[in-house]
Structures are given as C-alpha cells and as structure tokens.
Amino acid sequence: MDRFDTDDFERTLRENADKFELDPPERVWKSIYNDLHPGSKWPSLAIGIIMIIGIFWIGNTNQHSTTKQANQIVPPAKIQEDNEVGKPLSPNENKVKNTNTGTDTETKTINNQSQPGREINSNTVTFSGKESAPVTRSSGNEKSDIVSGRWIAPLAISLPVTGSKENTGVPGVFKNLNSITGARSEISISKELQTGNTLFTAFSIDQPEISLNSKMERADRIPFESQQANLEINRKKVKKYRKAEWTFFVTPVITNVRFGGSNLNQPSSLVVVNPSSPHQMDLSSLLGFQAGTNVGYKINDFLSFYSGVHVNYGGYNIQPRIVHPTLATVTFKRQNGDFFTKNYVTYLSNKPGEGNTNIRNNSLQLGIPAGLELTLFSNPKIKWSISSDIEPFVVVSSSAYILSGDGSSFVSDPDILRRMNLNGDFATTLTLSGKDINWKIGPAVQYQILSTYSHIYNVKEHLFSYGLRLGLSKKN
Amino acid sequence: MSYLSGVKQTQMTEEQLIQGCRENLATAQEEMYAHFSPRMLGVCYRYGKSREDAEDMLQEGFIKVFNQIHQFKGEGSLEGWVRRIIVHTCINHLKKNKKFNESVSLVNACDVRVRDYSVPSMLQAKQVVECIRLLPLGYRTVLNLYAIEGFSHKEIGSILDIEESTSRSQYTRAKALLEEILIKRKILPEKEKVRLVSGEP
Secondary structure, eight states: OOOOOOOHHHHHHHHHHHHOOOOOOHHHHHHHHHHHOGGGGHHHHHHHHHHHHHHHHHHHHHHHHHHHHHHHHSOHHHHHHHTOTTOOOOTTOOEEEOOSSOOEEEOOOBOSSOOOOOOOOOOOOOOSSOOSSOOOOOSOOOSOOOOOSSOOSOSOOOEEOOSOSTTOSHHHHHHHHHTTOOSSOOOBOOEEEEETTEEEEEOOOOOOOOOOHHHHHHHHTSOHHHHHHHHHHHHHHHHHGGGOEEEEEEEEEEEEEEEEEOOTTOTTSOGGGOTTSTTOOOEEEEEEEEEEEEEEEESSSSEEEEEEEEEEEEEEEEOOEEEEEEEEEEEEEOTTSOEEEEEEEEEEESSOOSEEOOEEEEEEEEEOOEEEEEEEEEOSSEEEEEEEEEEEEEEEEEEOEEEOTTSSBEEEOGGGBOSEEEEEEEEEEEEEEOSSEEEEEEEEEEEEOSOSBOTTSSEEEEEEEEEEEEEEEEOO | OTTSTTTTTOOOOHHHHHHHHHTTOHHHHHHHHHHHHHHHHHHHHHHSSSHHHHHHHHHHHHHHHHHSGGGOOSSSOHHHHHHHHHHHHHHHHHHTSHHHHHHHTOTTOOOOOOOOOOOOOSOHHHHHHHHHHTSOHHHHHHHIIIIISOOOHHHHHHHHTSOHHHHHHHHHHHHHHHHHHHHHTTSSOTTHHHHHHHOOO
C-alpha cells in the first residue's frame, strides 16, 4: 500500500467507506471463540457420543427383552404338567415340554393333521455346573428320558428322512415328513426356502407378541430438561453447519468371517475353526461395498470429529452339498443359563452329498459413525490423514445359515440374528486438492465388534472387511 | 454488541490488548473483536456478495488475526494491520469462486447496465458503499483495492493474479460505472462527471 496519488474521487470514496460500519451478529463471535478455544466443544461431542451409545444400548436391551418374554409364555409349572408321559399335546401346541430344569425343546408340527407315527426324541437335559464336553447319546430311542443332576441325553438330532430325491418334490417331502410326527411332538412346517433346485425347509420358533408398552412408558419418562437439551444441541448444529465438510464415498470391500465361541453340541469345539474337522465348512469371501456420507467438524488444525450415514453390504459364501431332507437340531442358551433346542428340516448338508450348491450369509446395514480424523501431513495440494470411528448400525436385511449342533447340516433362522450391532472402522486417506473438489483415496478396514448372532447362539461370528475407499468433498 | 460480555467492564490499553491476545486470553480477544469488528464487517461487506458472505469473511479474518497476532511487531497501527489481514482474507475468499476469477480477469468488460432500483437513502457513507456494491464483482474488487485500500495496480495484479494493465482497465471502467451510479442516485452532481472520467488512475 505505497500509493498516495489519490485524487478527490478516491479520497471521497475512502472517507465514506471508512465511516461505514455494520454490527456483526452474535453468531460470528461465538464461531470465532469456538475456533480459538476448541476445548469447549468437547462437552457437546461427549453428549453426542453418549447419546449414540445410549440409543444402541436401548436397542440391544429391547432385543434381550424379547427372549425373556418368550420364556414367560409357558411357565415351568405348566411345562411339567403338560409333559406327563402319555399325555398328547394339543395339535396347535408348539412346544415339547421338559421337566425339572425348565429346559424346553421347541419344535413345530409338520401340519395340523397330526398322524400317529414315529416319535421324535424330545430329551430333557439338565446340567450339573459344567456345560462343556457333553456325552452325546444315540438318538435312535423313541422315548424321552428325564434324569436330573447330570447330562444324560443328546441335544443333537439329525434324522435322515426316508424317500429318494427323485420322487420327493415338495409334496413328497411333506408326505415323508408327515410320517415322522408323533404324539409327543407335533411338527409343523413354518418356512420353505427354495435354493436353486434344492428345497430347504426350516422350522422356527413363533415369535411371541412383544409388548410395546414398556418402550412407550420409557419414552414418556424422558424429562423435559433433556428434551430442551436436545433442542439446544440441534440449534448448535445448525449454527455450525456452514463450517462442516461433507464427504461422499464408496468403498468396494472384500468381506471375510472370523468365528469364535463354540458350538454347544460339538465336543471338539467349533467345527468351522478346526480345518482338520471332517465337517469343515467351505467358505469364500464376498465382494461387498460401503457407501455413504461423512460430515466433519474441525476441532483444531489437525483433528476433526465426523459423523454421517453409512450403508454397508457384506458377507461370505458357503458351498454346501445337497442331500435328502434331514432333520437337524441346534441348541441355544438363554441368558439365565438354560438351554433349549430348535429342530429344522434341511437339504443343505455339510457332508459329502449329491451335488454342490451355493448359499450366502450377508447383511445390508445402515449405520451412523462417530469418529475422529487426525491429519498427519498437509499442504495446499495434498493431505494425509488417518481416521477411526465406532459405527452403531441396524441390519436392514440379512440372511444367515448356521451349522446344526452336530455340524452336519446348514439351517437358517432369522430369529437369532442381531438387529443392531457395532462396527469399528479404520482408514487412512490421501486427499488430493482439485479445482473445486477434493478427491480422497485410501485403504479402509472394518470389523464387526459384536457377533452377527444374538447371545442365545454360542458361536460368535465377526465380519472383517477391507477395501479401497474413494471419496470426494466440495472444496471450502 | 451487547452480547459481548466483559467488553465494557475492561478497558484495556492497546498494548494490554495485544499481549492478552498473544496469550490467547478470551477477554482480550473479545475486546479486540468488539472494537474492530463493526468497521471490519463494513470492509467485508464491500467485498462480499451478500451480508452473510461478509460475515463469513469477518469470521475467517478474525481467526487469522488472533492466530497471527504474535507476528504484529507494533510497526504501524493495529487497525491497519487487522484491516490488511481482513482484506486479504476477503480476496482469498473471493478467489475460491470461479466466477470471480473470470470476472476480474476480463479486460473487455463492457455493456454493464446500471440497475435502476433504489438505494436506501440513509447516510452518505451507506449510500456510497451500496453504490459500490452495485458494481460487478471484478470491478468492485479492483476499485476497493485501488481507491479505498490504496494498493497500486502492480500490487493488485499480484494479489489477484492478473496483469497490471488489466487492473488499470478494470479500475477505469469501475470508476466510470460508479460515477454513473452516483450521479443517477444524485450523490454526485452532474458536473462532476467530466472531471472524474477524465482523471487517469
């Protein structure tokens, strides 16, 4: 500014322009203050994270209450009463009751026209402290055994159903299955799945009615102050909107699966984690994707908080064999330690069979991440950062096949899947500055922290995805 | 500025203010902001496309002021130093806009019509600023930098990444157009026209 040859016109302009003042709104100073003193943002961030965790916890608690309520449908006293030897259950009764421990074996009737015939085992199980290494007994006997104090009967039942595949189309299957109904346990087909040329028939527990009153009562009890606090947070978000950086991304991923826990009916622990097992599963990875948008808020020059909406799709393929219809059983464990079994009829075997087919365990998830991004290097052209977040998600749709108790068959039961879960994400990103848009690229990994299945299924499944994230954001 | 707590209670000297800002004290920063922000928002308003745009510039500019306050050596006035940062922030803000870059480097900008809507007749300062804001963005920026901030055409060329000659021609056209607007709004008398147009920048 070394020019002083101003004429009258410029002098007039300058004088008038210098006199001109405007009062800035309060918002401007607050934004400046927040930028200069970022520590004051932490309370609101902490509240946000606590709220997300709270929502997740409430969702998870509600899922548990479903199981608890299922337990309450048939009181133990009634179970004992109904399970007296020789007393047939009514045609619509869904449960085969067992005494002493409150353990019940849940089966379904094949149809309502129950015919006397072969009786399916509905053995009572009791445990004396230890659950591990149960002694499996032959399932060939026809009567229930009730002995308390120690394990006495197998939980796994895998009965081949007579009849050749050639002459057992759908009606044939029904015909054959009808022949295994008995007075003690009447089975009904609740679901039929067609997998390629293979008919897969599964049994499942009827979901008990869930009372929504408790949830509504809880919502009513939210204090007015909390609602006001939420409104205040929303207002602050609106004020900060203009400083936010929106990133849109897509990540093609390869998903693998890791198993933990143990199959309750398998003395040699989980078959799928033991490669030498004769029942080893044939698994292969699935190409999935992660897509969504992140909105980032700068905490300081190096650290940003981000959240957003993510859609994830992933899973893995299984190659089972097609066999004649087989009855398979899976044992589950309730929170209180009680065990119960569910019976399924399936064509999908984990043993050598007539032919191979392909089934897929996958899920489509909608998640809300909350994480931090740390800038490691930055110049006007390029930026290198690492980010990590926790992502609570809901399962929008899914399919899952699990191994039967003896590891010989695959069955499907949507009831045992978690509806809400948690992912942990880690990514490192290279941001290239374009003319109007910043391009982002970098590897990303995601780990599903909680098991795919709810706590009643002892096997823990964790999905692990990795891929290359491609994203863009508008230049500020 | 009633929302600025503590500004009226603490009347710091300029040295105390600068020292407080260097130590990142919120009270000192608040007082400095309260003191300079109305005038600096007026500066931003002349460059910005809208009031909201100007507020964004002000916010960005003051963050730079407080972050770079340790670079102020006391040579020249504090207001001049703050103003220079604010002006550069405004220019950087405008340069992010593609349309601005096109408009400012357009040598043969012509046929600009003066819109015939009324400028609020308040104080003359307000009227003049509003008339400046009626100019196309490229013209307005060069005029602001040359006539009001006192930059030379060479400096303007360097700041805006344009030729010095482009800055000159932009200014000549801006001046002519502004003069036309001022006469139309009866802020300048008709006789001034000849003298202003004939004056070389």
